[in-house]
Amino acid sequence: EPEVTQTPSHQVTQMGQEVILRCVPISNHLYFYWYRQILGQKVEFLVSFYNNEISEKSEIFDDQFSVERPDGSNFTLKIRSTKLEDSAMYFCASRVRDRGVAGASNEQFFGPGTRLTVL
Amino acid sequence: GEDVEQSLFLSVREGDSSVINCTYTDSSSTYLYWYKQEPGAGLQLLTYIFSNMDMKQDQRLTVLLNKKDKHLSLRIADTQTGDSAIYFCAESPSSASKIIFGSGTRLSIRP
Numbered sequence: 001e002p003e004v005t006q007t008p009s010h011q012v013t014q015m016g017q018e019v020i021l022r023c024v025p026i027s028n029h030l031y032f033y034w035y036r037q038i039l040g041q042k043v044e045f046l047v048s049f050y051n052n053e054i055s056e057k058s059e060i061f062d063d064q065f066s067v068e069r070p071d072g073s074n075f076t077l078k079i080r081s082t083k084l085e086d087s088a089m090y091f092c093a094s095r096v097r098d099r100g101v102a103g104a105s106n107e108q109f110f111g112p113g114t115r116l117t118v119l
Numbered sequence: 120g121e122d123v124e125q126s127l128f129l130s131v132r133e134g135d136s137s138v139i140n141c142t143y144t145d146s147s148s149t150y151l152y153w154y155k156q157e158p159g160a161g162l163q164l165l166t167y168i169f170s171n172m173d174m175k176q177d178q179r180l181t182v183l184l185n186k187k188d189k190h191l192s193l194r195i196a197d198t199q200t201g202d203s204a205i206y207f208c209a210e211s212p213s214s215a216s217k218i219i220f221g222s223g224t225r226l227s228i229r230p
Contacts, residue, residue: 004161031216043162043207043220056217091161095216108218110154112161 002026004111006092012117013082021077021114023092031095032075033108034067036060036088043091049075082118089113121145123221125208130227137195139224141208144189148210151184152218153193156205165193165206200228 005024013019025032034046047057049067066078075094079086093108125141143151152167168175168182168191175182181194195202208221 033217035218035220042222043209045217045219048216058217107164107167109164110162 002109004092004094004109006090006111006114008114009112010115010117012119015084015118016081019079019082019116021079021090021092021116023075023077023094023111024073025075025092025094026096026109027073029094029096029109031055031108032067032069033093033095034077035091035093035110037091037113038085038088046077046090079116082116084118087116087118089115121210121212121219123208123210123219125206125221125224127222128225128227130229131198133198133200133228133230135198137193137198137202137226139193139195139206139208139226141191141193141221142189143191143208143210143219143221145210145212145219146189147212150211151182151191152207152209152211153180153182153191154207154209154220156207156223158204162207195226198226198228202226203228 007022032049035043037043045058047061048055064080068076091113092111095108122144131137149170150167153165154162155165156162166177166180166182168184179196183192205223205225207223209218211218
């Protein structure tokens with residue numbers, strides 16, 4: 001069964017360093033997302049991406065964050081200068097098509113997550 | 120604003136039914152979800168219900184929706200040790216594609 005994959009599973013970095021979290025969405029999916037979950041807290045939406053541009057972003061997704069789909073398979077989240085409070089589990093998700101299409105599923109398939117630890 | 124609330128913990132005896140409750144605020148929610156998260160794993164979609172439905176049953180899982188009260192529940196029949204996990208209630212507002220999650224209910228099973 002197709003699945004969303006994420007690498008690395010755990011990333012440790014020093015405060016102020018740049019990190020890139022990688023995701024490989026399911027191959028025929030068109031919509032891509034990043035969420036994060038700070039330990040013990042809610043899963044929070046960061047950004048959605050469609051047709052090579054950001055379609056929606058949350059207040060969390062400030063100028064330190066960026067997303068990119070550099071090729072036909074990868075979807076990346078970059079944090080330019082990490083802060084201690086960026087420590088969290090980051091989940092990538094993908095969805096096949098627009099919910100506005102008749103019979104479309106809104107199901108987002110989630111990857112296993114990357115645990116980011118900022119020291 | 121959009122918010123989803125659920126209790127943090129639930130403990131049930133093996134073989135009993137588990138009922139996890141959730142309330143949400145966005146009356147325009149179109150899809151309401153239950154996700155399961157096992158230790159160290161990602162988020163697995165268990166089931167979802169459209170806002171124009173009252174109930175959905177899928178094997179041991181029953182979802183009840185009271186749209187008037189904005190209340191969603193998940194019933195797991197014959198709870199097993201493998202059901203131990205965190206269960207997230209979530210909603211997707213009709214005007215956006217993001218999913219809004221609750222804090223999660225940690226379900227523990229006692230023998």
